[in-house]
């Protein structure tokens with residue numbers, strides 16, 4: 626069987642790479658390599674050698690110009706040294722090869738600002754949405770209930786019943802789209818796989834603090850039409866064990882944290898398809 630290999634990008638202000646790599650290993654990946662973005666740009670590390678790309682949380686370029694904006698331009702226009710190709714060509718080939726990308730928080734902002742989500746009609750280079758300042762103008766650090774759409778093509782959320790409880794920590798988590806047709810298409814194709822909700826996962830909500838940022842239609846995470854590229858503001862890698870839960874000393878909880886399913890599903894998909 627192929628070795629399932631995950632790649633976690635770090636550098637320029639990323640700060641969740643260790644947790645993301647740990648979650649990949651715990652979820653079943655045989656290897657989780659943390660690579661600095663400069664290793665991709667120098668050609669020392671190639672996406673072609675991996676199955677699962679993790680773009681994780683942090684403060685890329687200090688959120689200057691807006692979260693992940695400078696890195697989005699870097700990844701869109703930088704050439705890989707000595708390879709005669711742009712890094713974005715490697716990323717496009719990675720997607721075309723049937724591989725997986727998960728963007729968490731700053732990584733979600735990055736994917737959206739590169740145009741890689743929602744990528745309607747399979748156009749991965751056209752930006753149609755953004756993530757901007759939380760509606761109340763303040764950084765939010767809290768736990769949220771996320772209602773899952775069982776009809777979504779996302780492979781990461783397969784098997785989630787009702788929803789998941791995960792932490793958010795961001796200043797720019799408000800999801801917005803360029804026009805009403807984009808939002809209609811996202812909803813019609815069930816790409817909005819996770820929405821901020823009440824604690825029973827009965828309905829999405831625009832109410833603060835359940836919805837921490839005022840995202841349109843309470844959207845917390847979206848995927849592309851293949852279900853292999855997904856981004857979300859909450860942090861699944863930050864809840865892989867029960868002791869990370871805010872009430873773990875008071876509640877009976879399973880050993881496994883609710884965020885691990887994302888990484889287990891990714892590893893399972895790789896093992897079944899490569």
Ligand SMILES: NC(=O)CC[C@H](N)C(=O)O
Pocket residue numbers: 681682683684685688692729730731732794795796797798
């Ligand atoms: N935790 C994160 O990745 C935060 C993302 C970004 N720096 C923000 O504040 O919105």
